[in-house]
Amino acid sequence: MRTLIQLIIRNHRLVLFVLLEIIALSWLASTHAHPRGSLAKIGMEISTSWTGAVGRLIDYKNLKENNSSLLIDNARLRTENMSYRNLSTSGRLFNSGDSWTSTPAEIIRYSTSFKNNVLVANQGSLAGLQPGMGMLENGVLAGFITEVSANHSLVLPVIHLSTTWSVRLGYGGAIGILTWSGESIEYATLTDIPLSEHILPGDSVITSGFQGTFPSGILVGKVEELIVTKADEFQSVTIKLSADYKRIHYVEFLSKAGTLEIDSLLSTSSR
Amino acid sequence: MNSLIRSIGILILTCLLQVLIFRYAIFAGGWVVICFHIYGLILLPFELSKTSYILIGAVVGALIDVVLLTGGLHMAAGVFTCFMAPWLTTFIAPREGFTREHSISVLHDGWGRFLVLSSLISFTYMFSLFAIEGWKWSLLPNAIGKGIASTILNVILFAIVQGLFGPKPKSNSNKTSTYHW
Known part of the structure; x- marks a missing residue:
């Protein structure tokens, strides 16, 4: 024991280095490189308050107001559109009582x-946002909330190494993992597509709706090229993402009535 | 002690500038990133013990991580760089070594030594940052490329700052003229 202590004391710098690493x-x-918890919230508050101050300096007031009102209109119309779509599909596919609502927000960082x-939006739990809610950018899939504070939300976009997305090739195609x-921030890879699936460049890739974060049918991107390995039973597809992360600014968050019920069912089954 | 306080002051200032201004300095699709707080680490005096150096690297990295939401990335890079820094310093040390309170500067050590030390420390930091961030063997060449590109820009910036705000030679001219006029 004494020898061990002497060894640690003799190499205390190396021990400290290893410990800190x-x-x-x-x-x-x-955190899978995306921050969570109270430390992340403190950082987010400090960071966003500064970014907000910088943003106020450079934003044109009228342009900002116009954009905000347009965003609110857009969110309202999208919610209406989704409820119409639910009505039209509920009769022939399934009896769905799901109603999606969208909340407009602005990406401030x-x-x-x-x-x-990561992205930070200027709406938080006070606006009804919760972790797990999906985010649309110009009507296409862009990310989901991982953490919320009172006035801000932390969003993981598709361009994050540790996120996976359940998507479908077209409305009747195979389901794969994106x-x-x-x-490149413009492209993502769709895997687990059977070789029998006939895919052409330009085909739409949409959400499957199985993750519960988004309704099915939300555009994710377009097929760019196929990657087929002869030894493999599946093929991979390079997808050109429809979300424009270089210009992302105004977004919408989707929430669905009944999510809590589904979550409680899932947690019961996993027990 | 005086040089230590001055160096800690510079380090705090560089951290503030990194958090407030240079956080936006990301160019060429993420290939070139400015980490201005490295300048503060470079200017730490050689009198510091290696243990203190590692601790300072950890604290600076952790603070940057908390504000920039990078979850331990800068802390890991900072600790690694500060662990390596005393060894890197031996590359540029004169034969008789540095004096204890010495802190690197262009005035006392020349541009050559300053640029070599800045490049070595910057590359160590940037490479470890990108390598840890990628966390894949396949992305290692990418990390080296990004590390080199970022090091070049960082060292240019450090050289400009050192030229503008670094120690200046004291004027030798006498205020009292020997001539009557």
Whole structure:
């Protein structure tokens, strides 16, 4: 024991280095590089207050107001559109009582140049936002909320290495998993598509609706090219994302009545 | 002690500038990123113990992580860089070594030494940052490329700042003229 203590004392710098690296890497790993918890909220508040101040300096007041009112109108129309779609599909496909509502918000901080990008929106729990809600940018899939404070939300976009998305090729096509490779912010990869699936460049990729974050049929992107390995039973597809992360600003968050009920059912079944 | 307080002051200032201004300095699709707080780490005096150096790197990295929401990325890079920094310093040390209170500057050590140390420390930091961020062997060449590109811009920035705000030579001219006029 004494020898061990002497060894630690003799190499205390190396021990400290290893210890601090373990702390840093576990911080990174425990959050999958996207921050959570009270520390993240404090950081988000500091960060957003500064970004908000900078934003106020450079924003044109009238343009901002016009955009906001347009966004609110857009959100209202999209909600109406979704409820009409539910009415038309509920009769022939399933008896769905689901009603999606959308909440407009503004992205006040974003990163697109890292491997694990995050976005911060200027609406939080006071506006009814909750972790797990999906985010649309100009009507297409863009991300989902991972953390909310009173006035801000932290969003994980598709261009984040640790996110996966359940999507479908067209309205009747196969379901696959969409992931981002960390290369270009314009492209993502769709995997687990059977070789029998006939795919052409330009085909639409839409949400499957199975994640519960988005309704089915929300546009995700278009097929760019196929990656087929002869040894593999599945094919991969490069998708050109429809969300424009370089210009993302005004967004909408989707929520569905009954999500809590489904979540409680899922948690019961997992017990 | 005086140089230590001055260096800590510079480090705090560089961290503030990084958080408030240079956080937006991301160019070429993320290939070139400015981390201005590295300048504060470079200017830390050589009298600091290696343990203190590692602790300072950890604290600075953690603070940047909390504000920039990077979840331990800067802390890991900061700790690694500060662990390596004393060893990197030996590359540029003169034969007789540095004096204890010495802090690197163009005035006392010349542009050559300043640029070499800045490049080594910047590359160590940027490479470890990108490598940890990618966390895949396949993205390692990417991390090296990004590290080199970011190091070049960071070192240019550090050189400009050192030229503008670094220690200046004291004027030797006498205020009293030997001539009557």
